Amino acid sequence: MDALLKSANALMGIAARSVIQVEDRVTSPQLRVxxxxxxxxxxxxxxxxxxxxVHPSNATRTCxxxxxxxxxxxxxxxxxxxxVQLDLAPxxxxxxxxxxxSRRKALSEVLDRIPDDARAVVLEGFSTFADAAGASHADGRFLLHLSTS
Incomplete structure (x- = not known):
């Protein structure tokens, strides 16, 4: 359990650093949207x-x-x-x-420090864990929820 908590903290740190890079432009709830x-x-x-x-009025203000x-x-x-329909602008x-x-780069740097013979095992373990946790998106939503919930 300690190893899992330690890994979760590392992932949350990576997610938090990526959010900090844009906090001058958007709030965490805005980034979630x-x-x-x-x-x-x-x-x-x-x-x-x-x-x-949140209540729809809060979502309206955020949007x-x-x-x-x-x-x-x-x-x-x-x-x-x-x-109304809402979508991303460019x-x-x-x-x-x-x-x-930013997250991909930081994660890649961590993976590069893992010995070659262990990297595939680590990635398979994370994939299995993500599936068990219900994290169906590889787009960062799961890490975003961890860092802003």
């Missing part, structure tokens, strides 16, 4: 509120700030104009990609 949209595509406010586990920063776009839902996609690239 951007990563969610990057992973899931166009969403409505209800889905974003559910993802953030309004992202709209003003030109990080997301808003359009009418063609199926029901009472609903600048939002770029921000998410920079955070995930």
């Amino acid at each position: 951007l990563v969610f949209l990057a992973a899931e595509g166009t969403q409505n406010l209800g889905a974003i509120a559910e993802e953030l586990r 309004d700030k992202l709209l003003k920063a030109d990080l997301i776009t808003r359009s009418e839902d063609p199926a029901d104009r009472r609903f 600048a939002g996609r770029e921000l998410v990609e920079s955070v995930l690239a």
Whole structure:
């Protein structure tokens, strides 16, 4: 258990450092919205509120700030104009990609320090662990939740 907790702390540190790199542009909840949209595509406010586990009015305020920063776009839902669709703007996609690239680089640096004969075993172990934890996305959402929940 100690080894698992130690590894979790290392992963959270990597995730936290990637969030710190963009904290001058977005808050942690705003970054969660951007990563969610990057992973899931166009969403409505209800889905974003559910993802953030907040009241819809809080999700609206968060998204309004992202709209003003030109990080997301808003359009009418063609199926029901009472609903709006939210999606990543190019600048939002770029921000998410920079955070995930930072995480990939940091993780790669750690993997490079693992002896070649152990690397495959470590990666298989992490893959099995992620599957058991229900982490179905390789896009960073799981690590983002660890660092901002």
